[in-house]
Amino acid sequence: MKKHLAFILAAALLALPLAACSTTPSGDASTTTAGSGSDSNSSDKVIKVGVFEPVTGENGGGGFQEVLGIRYANQEQPTVDIGGQTYQVELVEVDNKSDKTEAVSAAQSLVSSGVSVILGSYGSGVSIAAGDIFEEAKIPAIGVSCTNPQVTSGNDYYFRVCFIDPFQGTVMANYAWGEGAKTAAVITQLGDDYSSGLGSYFTTSFKALGGTIADEEQFQTNQTDFKAILTNIKAANPDIIFAPSSIATAPLIIKQARELGITAPITAGDTWENASIIENAGDDAEGVALSTFFDEGDTSNTVATAFLSGFKAFLNADKSYLEKNGGEAVAAVSALGYDAYNVALEAIKAAGTTDSQAIRDALVNVDYTGVTGNITFDSNGDANKSIAYIKTIKDGVFTFLKTVEIADTGSSETTAAN
Amino acid sequence: MSFSTFIQHCLTGISLGGAYALISIGYTLVYGILLLINFAHADIFMMAGYFMIFAMASFPWQVAIPIVILATVVLGVVIERVAYKPLRNAPRMSVMISAIGVSYLLQNLATYLFSALPQGYPTIPPLKKVIQLGSVTTSLVTLITPVLTILLVILLMLLVRHSKFGMAMRAVSKDFETSQLMGIKINRVVSYTFAIGSALAAIGSILYFTDRMSVTPFSGTMPGLKCFVAAVLGGIGSIPGAMIGGFIIGITETFLVALGYSTYSDAVTFLFLIIILIVRPTGLLGEELTEKV
């Protein structure tokens, strides 16, 4: 009897790959319609673009916002001309689950599906983990909002469209100093490259400006009880708290700090620009300040204005998108996702082939003006960006405060004219 | 560490310990009767967190709390019926694998149904009231947790000592087969035991998550293992033992994190387990048992 079962099971499992082959990967639903009118040949030619993002796990919320940006860009530009022929762009999405282990197998499945170029990820740890696999397969990857220097350093195939943590750390330290803070406390997540990296760059810059770090605390992934470390911080009584961490931990840190009677302003990095933080932390979130890549209110950029209206319409067309995005507010990571997709398309056009090595070589020389500004890559593969936007939470919304521009030497601040 | 910081840490630790105590009672009762580490108990506790999110979405907290407790009790009893009862005569290892399997299933089911993203835990307004005691600031839940825990433990002990059901329970835990022969309805006793354990886990979950404000499908795993250790530490089968164990683990954990050793906070719990098993296998308040050959 059992033997029969074993054989039936085995047979069933063997039959399944056949069934699996005929399925369509998710994310295609939105890509198939747009380019249909033009050319009967176009549907035959397909170039695959991998989307390597967390949709679940601690960074799932932010990751999905990036995916939305990419999907929108794909809807807007569903085809690309390669050597005179029109190719359909097919997005192959995988979920790296915000987990370094899962990231490796997700990356392997992307590589094996034959993508020419990869976009992602949100979160530096997963990008670092998958970097080797992309490099070995000689497929270029364009990081969207992974800000840790290690993502691109030593990896010829990893590029990115956002600024990097040493820059962001300096920006936030300057901001803190500018607000009159003389002592700061830093909270970082153990084992998270983004969080601890940004924390240490902040520390270095803040000390260089003449400030003191009153307390440094670390917490573990998935920790939800911050009272013990916050009690220590309360005892250290800093002027400002810098807590770069994931979206999921943000409201916990904010609320528990206020509960313990800590009144110092709390600041963080780009990850905190997410509506769910305001939703979960409520009134306690007021006054939180963070740096980010892009601001909706900046009307000087025409690409950005077009993107904003188009993307909002895109969100409104699908209720589930709107819900997961937490409303109509456009997150900086969505804009970055949009830019990353278009940078990839530019490179594909320039390369004139679907060959991933050629696309990689073309990426080096890309010069594209996108929603988040002009994008060119330096020798590491990092975007040459010198502006960060500081936002604060005011009356339950992210409000633009000022831009901070840091050239190689010195810094300048421009307060918003609003 | 200043005095007020110390007091603040103590409050946090005692409050955490109280929640642990309530969960570890579930382990100690089930182990006392079935000699089974109910690995799924941790996930019952996690599911109670999700129940609260849904209950509070449509009801005020006064109604939501009984609903959550009831739903958790049902879940606990159903798990026992489906996954443990058919294996009552199977080798211990099979039952334990079944328990691990249920835990695995609940986690994956929660991931599937509610996504792995952390869900915000609703606020129960009176519990969240912030109180100022001199230089120490804390929310009401921190103070309520230990008091409620001790009250519930006393109530449960009265139940076990003085009721007919309590007597049946003690009989079953002393000798499973004989009590069956004496006409005790084993299945009913086991079901009630799971019901009590689950109800306490639900209350523990409300207190625990109110303080921590977010639930994920894996929020139960570590607290669960720690609470089992707490039950062993206190002496498996002993209700006041489980409570003492819970407080010890909770306070130790808080101070380890406070002193900057958060990496070791889980490890030290298990070190406790191993030390107690070597030095005093019956736990702090457990009774000695001899095995028959």
Add this chain to the structure above:
Amino acid sequence: MPDTPVLELEHVTVQFGGVVAVDSLNLTIQSGEIVALIGPNGAGKTTAFNAITGVYKPTNGCIRFKGDILEENYPQGKMRKLYRGHDNGHYHERLERTPDEICRLGIARTFQNIRLFKQLTVFENVLIAYHSHIQASIFASTFRLNHREERQMRDGAMALLDLVGLADLAQEKADNLPYGKQRHLEIARALATKPELLLLDEPAAGMNPQETDELTNFIYDMKDQFKLTIFMIEHHMNLVMDISDRIYVVDFGKRIADGRPEEIQSNPAVISAYLGVQA
């Protein structure tokens, strides 16, 4: 030295909590004897066996095997206050041995409720017992550097099965044997450890008269073949009276009589113990 007894128990007391299961038991078994231990249910017979084989530690007293101390103990720790047995204060040494050590020294046993390795074959059951005297390390054994030893073990096991008449069932699962055969297999397995002293715990339990007769002959045969000394617990009085050279009777953990079968049969203390009348 013919007068060194194979087994000697001196003031052996086993106490669990406040319950004295065996109370200051003295007994002596000479080489080549068949000695029976009888008594009503709960008299402490199996506990005495378990103390000899190291499953329980004696609370007080001394056990000697071939003149050497096998185990010795005196009440200590909590037991010092709790101790209710007799002859406290004679012993000041503590020597404990684990059951496997005692087995390797030459005392083998069977169990009241048969404890075979049920899912393994008859052949493997016996073969495993040869493992107790293995010379090769696990490394040598894994890479079959001990193939000669291994072959000796296999040949020995097969020969033994042949001798006990289970050779044709060698590849059968132990669990599938009929009850009587399982008893025989358990004895064969004990013999494979090359014992000098064999402890049989109710070998005839659950057997009909014909099977009991077969068992009697079997025990005699084995005793001669392997030059054994046998110490057994048994309730079948026919078997006991038939086979034993001497009999010890215990009740409530204490020895109440000893002697040759015919002496025991007429001993009033024994009769009252069995009939429950105060002597």
Add this chain to the structure above:
Amino acid sequence: MPLNKHRKLSPVLSLAALILLLVLLIILEQHQSSNRMAVAVLQKGAILAVAAVAMNLPNGFTGIFSLGMAGFMSIGAYITAILTIPTDTIESVYYISGVAGWVMNLKRALDVLPQPLLVLVALLIGGLIAALFAFLIGIPVLRFKSDYLAIATLGFSEIIRALVASPQLDRVTNGSYGLKNIPGFATASGSGVLLIPFAIAAVCIFIMILVINSSYGRAFKAIREDDIAAEAMGINLLKHKELSFVISSFFTAISGGMLAMYMRSIDSKTFQVALTYDILLIVVIGGMGSVTGSIISAFLITAAKEWWLRFFDQTLYIGNWQVPLLRTGFRMVVFSILLMVVVLFYRRGLMGDREFSWEDILGLPQRWRHRRVAIAAAKAEAAAPKDGGQNDA
């Protein structure tokens, strides 16, 4: 008579199967770029097969319920990783706190070895250190009763994980940041992606089979069957449990080292309790106490989980009809239900404690025929008028 014929055939068949497997592996290896998924699944399958057999040794053969697999795998993985990460790029891996001097010295000393040998030495060192850990852990832990043992080994696995991730070991293990740049299985020429893991796995499993079939292996089984009887038969329980535990940990660590080579980057979170549960799932479904069961199940489960059933996690349209239930997370729900079904209804798993044999396979048609005849006879008997009806009730 036919069974005898089968017995003579089995070595031939085994050899044929082995050659077929080799040829398949070589072909797959040469076409790896177009079969990446198959290659990845086979690699991971081979690694998990070693881990599953190693877990089966204490759990299925010795009756020790040990849940410490993940901890020992992490020891093997970290040691293999640290020793094989190219010395010239290691600074970039430990970019936060730098590498400890003695680790660098050790690495430089080992760099004289050619790459393939270095990998083997690293795996062996990992295995030996894990075995040493297991020996020390075993002294207190193996005395505990079954369920305390389970939770204590699980605890030790967590303690090892905490140590690996601890900031105090930052300069050795890179703390909680994990290690990357771990070289994979392929040699410089790109060959060996499959043959190397399969060869290592085959050697490991072969040695474990030898252990199981040795006299010591029989003693393990005796302890599983009845520890009190085994002890009474002169088997030193603690010593044999230690042996089983230590050997298991040695091979578990080797599989951990291979996992590191497969994943190319690891961190302490890779080795959580969930990893142990994944291996337990394989062992239980394959059958506690069956080596071939564990191997078959390792490949089946890995292929199903990573490849064939991945579509469970994606929205699927057949025409315009959206297949219900399918979305992220469904795959794991299916696997957990499968585990529960096996535990509750097919407690023996695929193979029970039996092993795969050609005789069983070849004898199958014949046995089915017998069964069919027997069933038909039984039916006929049931249909026939019952004379002794009362007795049947």
